[in-house]
Amino acid sequence: QVQLEQSGTEVKKPGASVKVSCKASGNTFTSYYIHWVRQAPGQGLEWMGIIYPTGVFTSNPQNFQGRVTMTRDTSTTTVYMELSSLRSEDTAVYYCAREWPNTFKFDSWGQGTPVTVSS
Amino acid sequence: EIVLTQSPGTLSLSPGERATLSCRASQRVSSTFLAWYQQKPGQAPRLLIYGASSRATGIPDRFSGSGSGTDFTLSISRLEPEDFAVYYCQQFGSSRYTFGQGTKLEIK
Numbered sequence: 001q002v003q004l005e006q007s008g009t010e011v012k013k014p015g016a017s018v019k020v021s022c023k024a025s026g027n028t029f030t031s032y033y034i035h036w037v038r039q040a041p042g043q044g045l046e047w048m049g050i051i052y053p054t055g056v057f058t059s060n061p062q063n064f065q066g067r068v069t070m071t072r073d074t075s076t077t078t079v080y081m082e083l084s085s086l087r088s089e090d091t092a093v094y095y096c097a098r099e100w101p102n103t104f105k106f107d108s109w110g111q112g113t114p115v116t117v118s119s
Numbered sequence: 120e121i122v123l124t125q126s127p128g129t130l131s132l133s134p135g136e137r138a139t140l141s142c143r144a145s146q147r148v149s150s151t152f153l154a155w156y157q158q159k160p161g162q163a164p165r166l167l168i169y170g171a172s173s174r175a176t177g178i179p180d181r182f183s184g185s186g187s188g189t190d191f192t193l194s195i196s197r198l199e200p201e202d203f204a205v206y207y208c209q210q211f212g213s214s215r216y217t218f219g220q221g222t223k224l225e226i227k
Contacts, residue, residue, distance in 0.1 A: 035216070037164075044216065045156075045164065045207055047216040062216055068203035095163055104152045104211045107176075112163055 002026040004034075004096050004110035011116045017084040020113045022096030029077040033099040035106060036081045038092040039049065048093075050099075051079060086117045121146050121212045123219035131227040138195040142208035146186050152211040155184055155193045158221075159204045167206075167220075168193060170216045 007021040022034060036048040049068055057070035059112035069082045079096060095115045097106035122145040134140055142153075150171035156164040166175040168184035171191055181196040193204055203226050208219040 044220045045218040047218065103169070105154045105166055105175070106164070106216070107166050109163035109165070
């Protein structure tokens, strides 16, 4: 059973960047995709983007184009999501989630990382 | 972008009753690309249904999904106390994922 363990709570000022990590257990790290999804307080789920086993990533052009970078470190089985030029609207819980290739379902999720953007 | 609209926004039912949640897409969605998730307060979402009608591992058979094209349904046959939560539909299309705004299932 793959588990995704995320980094802890972050508090940032507007204009800063935040980098959230997602460490995967198990020995199949190079086989699956990792997605990032966020949830603003009291709101629904918003898909941010995907990083493939090759390290190539695609971000949602709505709200995130040019502001998000995703990387993966095979040696530590960790995926990172960095969001730059933070604004108050980026205050949310950020989740990583796993997808086995071309299954179109997120079958394992991290516990979430709260990020607060405030001056 | 394909927009998913869920209804009702809030559904008030009692344990033992049947729940029917709707998800309508602004364009046709392949059934392969339609999933449902359950989220409880303070928790990450949990996959319930994928491919519009297949139950995920460990999901009780009181949960079922149906539909095609632009109209999809999540049904819960006999509500258990642990089923009261928020439910989201999700689709993949035009190279991106979108979620519905959620249906809150609350105890009447």
